[in-house]
Amino acid sequence: MSPPLMELRNVDKFFGSTKALKDVSMAVQPGKILCLLGDNGAGKSTLIKVLSGYHQPTGGQILFEGQEIRFSGPREARQRGIATVHQNVGSIPLMSVGRNFFLGAEPVRGRWPFRSIDTQKANAIAVEQMQKFGLTRVTDGDQLVGTMSGGERQVLAIGRAMYFGAKMLILDEPTSALGVKEASIVLKMMRIARQNGAGIVFITHNARHAMSVGDDFCVLIQGEVAARFKRDEKSREDVLNLMAGGEDMTDLEDDLEQID
Amino acid sequence: MTHLLRRPETGAFAAFFLTYLFFALATPGTGFVSLNGTAGWLNLAAELGIVAIPVGLLMISGEFDLSIGSTVGAASMILALGTNQFSAPTWPMIGLALLAGAVIGLANGLAVVKTKLPSFIVTLATNFIVIGATMGLSRLIANVTSSSIFASDSAKLAFAARFGQANISILWWVLVAYIGYRILAKSSFGNWIYATGGNEDAARAAGVPVERVKIVLFVATGVCAALVGVLQGIQWNSGNSTYGMGYVFQAPIVVVIGGMLLTGGYGSVLGIVFGTALFGVISSGIFYTGWNTDWIQLFLGLLLALAVLANNYVRRLALSAH
Numbered sequence: 301m302s303p304p305l306m307e308l309r310n311v312d313k314f315f316g317s318t319k320a321l322k323d324v325s326m327a328v329q330p331g332k333i334l335c336l337l338g339d340n341g342a343g344k345s346t347l348i349k350v351l352s353g354y355h356q357p358t359g360g361q362i363l364f365e366g367q368e369i370r371f372s373g374p375r376e377a378r379q380r381g382i383a384t385v386h387q388n389v390g391s392i393p394l395m396s397v398g399r400n401f402f403l404g405a406e407p408v409r410g411r412w413p414f415r416s417i418d419t420q421k422a423n424a425i426a427v428e429q430m431q432k433f434g435l436t437r438v439t440d441g442d443q444l445v446g447t448m449s450g451g452e453r454q455v456l457a458i459g460r461a462m463y464f465g466a467k468m469l470i471l472d473e474p475t476s477a478l479g480v481k482e483a484s485i486v487l488k489m490m491r492i493a494r495q496n497g498a499g500i501v502f503i504t505h506n507a508r509h510a511m512s513v514g515d516d517f518c519v520l521i522q523g524e525v526a527a528r529f530k531r532d533e534k535s536r537e538d539v540l541n542l543m544a545g546g547e548d549m550t551d552l553e554d555d556l557e558q559i560d
Numbered sequence: 561m562t563h564l565l566r567r568p569e570t571g572a573f574a575a576f577f578l579t580y581l582f583f584a585l586a587t588p589g590t591g592f593v594s595l596n597g598t599a600g601w602l603n604l605a606a607e608l609g610i611v612a613i614p615v616g617l618l619m620i621s622g623e624f625d626l627s628i629g630s631t632v633g634a635a636s637m638i639l640a641l642g643t644n645q646f647s648a649p650t651w652p653m654i655g656l657a658l659l660a661g662a663v664i665g666l667a668n669g670l671a672v673v674k675t676k677l678p679s680f681i682v683t684l685a686t687n688f689i690v691i692g693a694t695m696g697l698s699r700l701i702a703n704v705t706s707s708s709i710f711a712s713d714s715a716k717l718a719f720a721a722r723f724g725q726a727n728i729s730i731l732w733w734v735l736v737a738y739i740g741y742r743i744l745a746k747s748s749f750g751n752w753i754y755a756t757g758g759n760e761d762a763a764r765a766a767g768v769p770v771e772r773v774k775i776v777l778f779v780a781t782g783v784c785a786a787l788v789g790v791l792q793g794i795q796w797n798s799g800n801s802t803y804g805m806g807y808v809f810q811a812p813i814v815v816v817i818g819g820m821l822l823t824g825g826y827g828s829v830l831g832i833v834f835g836t837a838l839f840g841v842i843s844s845g846i847f848y849t850g851w852n853t854d855w856i857q858l859f860l861g862l863l864l865a866l867a868v869l870a871n872n873y874v875r876r877l878a879l880s881a882h
Contacts, residue, residue, distance in 0.1 A: 390762035392755050393879060394825045403755050404767035406748040416746035446879040 303366050305330045305468050305499035306351070306382075311360035313346055313523075320346040321523045323360070327516075328468060328499040333490060335510040336503045337543050338520035344503050347520065351470055351501060352384040353377030383461035387473040391453050393446030397430070397438060398423035400445050401460050429459045433489045451482030455489045468499045475509050487513050507539045519543060566878045568819035569831035571870045575817065575863065576838040583845030592848040599725035605840030606733040607788050608814065609833065611807055613740040614781040616815040616832040620744070621777055622757035622824030623672060623679040628785040628811060630690035631664050632804025635789025637694050640707040640799025650712040658786045664690055665782025669775030687808060694801040706800035709793045719794040729791050733836075736784060741829040753777070757824025813860060814839045817867040821875055838863070 304327035313321040321343050328334050338344045349355040350362070353371030361368055364380060371377045374384075391400050399406075402422045409418045423441020430438045435455050438448065445453060454474050461469060471490070475483040490500060490513050504510050510517065517534070519527040519542045527534075527542050534542075564570055584593050591597045611628050618625055635657040642653035668686050672679045695705045711720070721728040744750040755763035756770045763770050785804065793799045818835030820827035842859050 386765075390759070390765045392758035392762055392825065394758050394875070395751075395754050399751055399754070403751060403763065406751055408748060413742070416742070417748060417751060444878055 302330060304328055304363070305365060307361075307363040308350075308357075309361040309363065311350060311357045311362065313350060313355060314358045319523055321350065321357070324520075324523075324525055325360075326518050326525065326528070328501055329516070330467070330499045331494055331497050332515040333494055333500045333502050333513050334516045334518060335514035336501055336518050336520065337505065337507065337510055337539065339505060339543055341522075342520040343523040344520060345472075346523070348384065348470055348472055348501075348503060351377075352382055381465055381467035382470065383464075383466035383468070384470040384472065385454065385457045385461060385474060387477060391445045391456055394444060396423070396442045396444055397448075397456065398426045398441035400456065401426035401429070401441075401463075405464065425463070426456075429463050430455065433459045433462075433492050434485065435459075435489075449482055450478050451485040454478075454486045458486075458489055458493060462493055462496065462498060466498065468501070469493060470501045470503070472503050473505075474502070475504065476506060483509060505543065507536050507543065511536055511539065566874065568826055568828045568871075568874065569834055570819075571867065571874060572818045572831045572834035572838065575867070576834045576841065579838055579845070580841050583841060583848065587845065587848035590848045592845060596725045597844070597848070599727075599730075601837075601840035601844035602730050603725070603727045603840075604843045605836045606727060606729040607791060608807060608810055608839060609733040609836040610729070610736050610788050610791075611781070611785050611804075612811045612814050612818075612832050612836050613736050613829060614777065614784045615811040616818065616820055616827060616829070617740060617744060617753055618774075618777045618781055619812070619815055619820050619822070620757045620824055620827045621753045621774055622760065623774055623777070624812065625665075625668060625683045625778065625781045626680065626808050626812075627664060627668055627683040627686035627690060628781060629805040629808035630687045630694065630801075631661050631782055631785035632789040632792065632807060633799075633801040634664070634690050634694040635661055635786035636709070636793035636799035636803050637698055637705075637707070637801055638799075639711075639790060639793045640709045641698065641701055643710045644707050645702045647710075650710075650715040654715060654790050657790055658783055661782035661784070661786025661789075662779050663782070664785075665779035666775065668782070669778030672778070673771045673774055691801055691805075698801060705802075706798060708798050711794045711797075715794055719791050727795065729795075732787065732791065736787075737829055737833050740832075744829050749773070749776075754825055757826075759825070810839065813864050816871065817863055819867075819871055819874065821871055822868075826875060826878075835867075 306328040308324055308326050311321055311324045312319070324347065326334065336344060336347065346355065350357055353374045353376055356370060363369065398419060399422065407418045407421050408415050410416055427438060427441050433455050435452055438452065445456065448456070458469060458471070474486050478486065487509060490502065494500060502510065502514065515531050517529050518525055615625055615628065638657040638660055639653050642648040642656065643650055664686065668683050671682050698705050719728065744753060752763065752768045752773050755766065755768050756773045760770055789803060792803055814835035815832055816822065817838060818827065818831035820831065843856055846853055846856050
């Protein structure tokens with residue numbers, strides 16, 4: 301088995317006396333999807349910020365490609381190929397697909413002062429990438445991103461990160477605001493990204509979405525890893541129960557039925 | 561067809577075209593459509609157009625600049641005091657006037673970026689600070705608030721030449737518009753301008769230096785406003801602290817008529833040009849009709865209201881399914 305892309309060993313993160321993360325260990329493998337499950341306030345956001353270089357851990361080690369590392373900030377993490385795609389996607393509705401895709405890294409042609417963005421090239425590559433990730437509906441690079449659905453925008457953001465050489469993708473709740481069909485577009489894209497060798501951290505509180513694509517699972521409760529397991533080792537009910545902090549969800553369901 | 565409707569300049573072009581047609585038909589035989597008549601409205605549009613373009617770019621990036629008015633006056637006074645009271649050579653004083661514009665722009669840009677306060681209020685303050693400083697310093701130095709300008713012949717050629725009725729400022733307008741177009745529509749920097757106004761956080765996350773984008777645009781606006789001060793000063797052979805006050809609101813008005821959204825992120829240089837041309841046609845056309853010029857304000861106000869509604873509609877159209 302290849303060494304993990306990124307590994308956390310006994311990581312703690314304190315904010316003053318508040319312990320946001322306690323003794324968290326986990327490994328992100330290339331070509332695998334690690335699902336990070338947890339209820340609100342379980343420490344998922346803090347963990348994302350540690351992974352993407354916004355926060356330095358208070359204690360413990362982070363290894364990236366086998367070497368211990370301390371990120372000086374999100375910029376360094378990005379340069380090393382760690383891309384974070386947030387829930388409310390970083391796209392600009394009133395700009396075209398091509399211009400969004402290459403924002404900050406526009407391909408240019410010609411000489412200064414007549415240098416200009418190579419719109420044709422930008423559009424062609426953007427559309428090609430979208431199609432590669434299963435978005436066959438997007439055929440015109442001049443289409444405004446605002447006309448695309450939420451799922452399609454997620455795909456654009458993820459495809460963009462992959463194109464610019466991301467080795468590791470941190471996807472923060474990419475499916476939670478989406479309908480069933482939209483979510484499946486994004487889940488499908490995650491599988492394609494996995495095939496291309498990316499290591500993916502999939503943060504979600506939707507156990508169904510996690511089970512449908514995940515290889516490894518990690519459940520966080522109050523800043524601690526409450527469970528760690530592989531695909532097919534646990535049922536969806538078990539996972540739901542774990543996320544709820546060990547309380548039996550079926551009990552809760554019974555309670556709810558009594559109210560009805 | 562819908563593709564054309566979605567473009568930001570379509571509405572401004574239609575409004576310009578219809579207004580022009582209206583004045584052309586309403587004033588037969590008065591010479592409105594003649595070469596001289598055309599030069600007339602182009603002259604009126606040109607100087608406003610030179611400031612409106614950077615103001616428009618700034619608005620696309622999501623910021624306002626209301627300090628342009630006092631910058632025009634300050635530049636003209638620098639030129640006047642320099643060439644008159646200090647008998648300094650013209651060109652270095654022109655350079656100093658443009659530099660002053662750049663410094664005012666830089667101050668605006670830094671203040672907006674550092675304090676994160678709305679640029680509307682920051683530049684409104686700058687507008688008063690600059691006009692106050694211009695008047696106060698002029699009084700201290702020469703005990704005047706307006707003064708004659710003695711420009712060299714080469715400067716007169718560059719900034720006050722006339723071809724028939726047409727001022728050379730029209731050429732300056734064309735130049736500034738062309739540069740603005742190249743930057744906004746063609747360059748990477750233009751892409752960053754749209755992105756900054758469209759979704760600042762997303763732009764920052766993509767590595768766009770949004771602070772630098774804004775500061776550069778504020779500086780460009782200051783320089784263009786100072787250029788107008790130089791043009792007006794040399795044309796009229798005098799500097800005056802109050803030159804340019806009309807632009808404070810005229811520039812944003814023609815920019816909005818040109819299809820810009822107040823929320824930023826959308827618009828084109830061609831739209832701003834049509835918006836400004838429309839302003840020129842109304843301001844000049846009203847004379848040919850023989851009506852009272854008071855009606856200009858009413859016209860502009862109505863057009864502005866219409867433009868805001870139309871822009872909102874175009875935006876919705878642009879975002880509707882393909």
